[in-house]
Amino acid sequence: MIREAGITAYLAVVRIIFTVFKLFPVRNKTIMLASFGDNIEEVRHEVARRTDSRIVVLRESSCRSAFDGMENKNLISFSPKHLPQFIRAIYHLATAKVVFVDNYHLILAACDFKEKTTCVQLWHANGAVKLFGLKDKTTKTRPDSAHRRFRQVYDRFHKVVVSSDEMADIFKEAFGLDEENMMRTGVPRTDFFHSEERIDEARRKMYEALPQMKDRTVILYAPTFRDDGFTVENLPIDIGMMEQALGDTHHLLVHLHPVMDFKGFKSTAFATDTSKRHDIFDLLSVTDILITDYSSIPFEFSTLRRPMLFYPYDLEQYEAIRGLWFDYESLAPGPVVRTTEGLIETIEAGSFNMEAIEAFDAVWNKYADGNSTKRLIERVYKEKLED
Numbered sequence: 239m240i241r242e243a244g245i246t247a248y249l250a251v252v253r254i255i256f257t258v259f260k261l262f263p264v265r266n267k268t269i270m271l272a273s274f275g276d277n278i279e280e281v282r283h284e285v286a287r288r289t290d291s292r293i294v295v296l297r298e299s300s301c302r303s304a305f306d307g308m309e310n311k312n313l314i315s316f317s318p319k320h321l322p323q324f325i326r327a328i329y330h331l332a333t334a335k336v337v338f339v340d341n342y343h344l345i346l347a348a349c350d351f352k353e354k355t356t357c358v359q360l361w362h363a364n365g366a367v368k369l370f371g372l373k374d375k376t377t378k379t380r381p382d383s384a385h386r387r388f389r390q391v392y393d394r395f396h397k398v399v400v401s402s403d404e405m406a407d408i409f410k411e412a413f414g415l416d417e418e419n420m421m422r423t424g425v426p427r428t429d430f431f432h433s434e435e436r437i438d439e440a441r442r443k444m445y446e447a448l449p450q451m452k453d454r455t456v457i458l459y460a461p462t463f464r465d466d467g468f469t470v471e472n473l474p475i476d477i478g479m480m481e482q483a484l485g486d487t488h489h490l491l492v493h494l495h496p497v498m499d500f501k502g503f504k505s506t507a508f509a510t511d512t513s514k515r516h517d518i519f520d521l522l523s524v525t526d527i528l529i530t531d532y533s534s535i536p537f538e539f540s541t542l543r544r545p546m547l548f549y550p551y552d553l554e555q556y557e558a559i560r561g562l563w564f565d566y567e568s569l570a571p572g573p574v575v576r577t578t579e580g581l582i583e584t585i586e587a588g589s590f591n592m593e594a595i596e597a598f599d600a601v602w603n604k605y606a607d608g609n610s611t612k613r614l615i616e617r618v619y620k621e622k623l624e625d
Contacts, residue, residue, distance in 0.1 A: 253348035259332035264354045267292035269334040273341035275303025277360035280426035284611045296327045347390040359395040364425045365537030365602045369561035371412030397421040401606040424610025431541035432608025440523035454489035458525040462533040463495035474551050476578040481508040483582045540599035545590035546572040571598035
């Protein structure tokens with residue numbers, strides 16, 4: 239109750255400030271509220287290249303992108319802890335022509351945009367396995383005030399960018415939106431996977447940073463976040479067993495979700511912790527075999543048509559607590575195993591269904607063809623722009 243009261247008071251103050259700033263006219267500027275940054279970076283460069291709109295990035299503390307090359311006045315540290323910048327950011331939100339966001343941003347509950355403003359939700363995943371938004375099982379015990387706030391935030395999304403019809407349907411349920419809110423242009427960051435030049439550059443950078451991968455088949459273990467803690471000390475896979483079986487020919491990269499801290503693990507000749515050290519797309523560029531569980535990474539990685547292995551060791555528990563959009567084993571475009579022995583056996587046997595991965599990619603990346611960002615900018619700014 240104390241937490242809810244604090245959130246309510248915070249939003250009440252923001253709403254007053256936002257309402258005052260709405261008295262100012264809408265300007266020719268694009269405001270980007272960044273929590274993750276990947277999609278924002280893609281869009282930022284394309285807006286700068288193809289429009290005359292001023293770009294201002296509101297960078298939350300969790301954001302991994304540095305937005306190199308931006309002027310200080312256009313890159314704002316977005317937090318109430320930095321009050322002058324925070325108030326300036328609210329002014330920009332209230333007077334923007336276009337607002338791009340990439341997450342559930344609490345402040346949007348207090349931002350009743352003008353009719354001339356378009357708010358575009360880029361999100362931070364190209365697909366979804368676990369339930370979120372209005373369908374998230376973990377929010378059922380939250381008070382009515384929280385649920386009203388959720389809907390206020392979702393109602394700000396005039397458009398939601400998707401790469402597939404399936405993801406559009408998910409967003410409609412998750413955010414309580416309609417077909418008219420869906421923008422089937424393809425998710426901007428998927429452009430990376432269609433550029434051999436960008437992939438080659440990422441590979442070069444990764445092999446320079448991690449020379450221990452040379453002449454090895456690279457396995458990337460990238461599990462999703464669990465709600466039972468932000469610190470991981472023991473992985474649910476036996477790295478020693480994997481090293482004994484695969485150490486002469488393979489190298490394992492371990493990359494945990496960005497919100498999690500990895501304690502007690504030391505990199506070895508066989509396994510390297512890349513958590514919070516390397517960008518996930520850079521890592522995917524060198525990945526020969528992906529091991530994951532409920533992460534959205536496979537939806538983008540499938541574009542590269544490389545093997546994937548699914549390791550939902552806690553499937554029943556996870557499904558009961560978080561909930562899944564689909565029957566897991568039917569959705570997964572690869573072997574589903576529950577033990578380290580199963581992982582090793584599958585990797586040694588090379589038991590991967592590449593046709594299933596191609597079919598998965600065709601469904602979930604239907605509108606992602608390498609031109610997603612260009613198409614998005616043309617749609618949002620409603621004008622034909624020259625190449």
